[in-house]
Amino acid sequence: MFAGFSFAGSIPALVTPFAADGAFDEQAYRDFVEWQIAEGSSALVACGTTGEAATLSYDEHFHVVRVCVDQAKGRVPVIAGAGSNDTRVASANLRAAHEAGADAALMVPPYYNRPSQEGIFRHFEALAADAPLPIILYNVPGRTVTDIQPATLARVVTAFPQVFVGVKDASGVLARVSQHREACGPDFCQLSGNDDLALAFNVMGGTGCISVTANVAPKLCAEFQAACQAGDFVKALAYQDRLYPLHDALFTDASPGPVKYAMARVRAGFPETLRLPMTPAGDASRAAVDAALAHAGLV
Incomplete structure (x- = not known):
């Protein structure tokens, strides 16, 4: 059905820029997408967690996806966040993402409801x-308080290999890369959901990262992933050492507060506005971000 879809490399989970009044800043977003592509990002995630999807209305959410698709113009794939804790809503979101022109959808298991593993399988x-x-x-x-256990993931993927083409794994359990390879095969697309673990994840068979840090340092993250794909893990380790303080600093306060602060540092005029309940990074977090940006050579 969707044979041939594969995702690899550095894939930023894009922040969503808001103007001072809280409205979606479309021009800032278009400029941001253009910069990401020019810097080497291999795909783009629109309206994921880092994109403050939880604060967007349904119409806003898929307007942002449409803008991302329109600006990308087929140069890189666009992956739309589309998950919900209501299976019917998630299905409607998939249709809306398709109508908006997205190439794929990123789907969390149902959150808050806390379904069983059987419920997770039935949802998918x-x-x-x-x-x-x-x-x-x-x-x-x-974030979801719902963990797709390796056996459940394997059950989903083997039952519907024509639909489920990959996983963004932010469990933090590195052994799962090997477990998923064994159950789903070496060609199953595994993307790290944790920047700080991406090197180890790739060594174990991962193909890339859906990244927070790539918002701020897209070129460095793309070069890091290219080194991993080439099997040059000595070079990749040098990038890891350069980027690690930034990976850490971007989570010294509730995300995406530190990310938006960092964006404003590396791209003059980029709006730092967040929507409640998210708030700007505190002073200690800003200091950590400043130090990390300097360490990476980005300021």
Whole structure:
């Protein structure tokens, strides 16, 4: 159904810029997308967690996706955040992402409800029935309180290999890269959801990272991933050492507060506005970001 879809390299989970009044800043976003492509990002995630999707209305969400698709103009794939804790809403989001022109969808398991592993499987089974887009599973238990266990992921992927083309794994459990390779095969697309673990993740068989840091340092992240794909892990380690303080600093306060502060530092005029309940990074976080940006040679 979606044979041939594969994702690799540095894929930023794009922040969503807001003007001072809180409205979506479309021009800033278009400029941001253009910069990301020019710097070497291999795909783009629109309206993920870092994009403050939880604060966007349905219409805003898919307007942002449409703008991302329109600006990318097919030069790189666009992956739309489309998850929900209501299976019917998630199915409608898949259709909306397809209509907006996205190339794939990023789907978390149902959050808050805390379904069983059987419930997680049935959720994705229902989505697979009429999925108009390939789906990348997104396992992030720290946010969803729902963990797609390796056996469940393997069950989903082997039942519907034509739909579920990859996983963004933010579980932080590196052994799962090997577990997923064993269960789903070496060609199954595995993307790290943690920048700080991306080197080890790739060594174990991962193909890239859906990245927070790539918002701020897209060229360095793309070069890091290129070194990994070339098997040059000595070079990749040098990039890891250069980028690690930034990986860490961007989570010294609630994300994406530190990310937007860092963006304003590296791109003059980029709006730092967030929507409540998210708030700007505090002073200690800003100091950590400043030091990390200097360490990476970005300021």
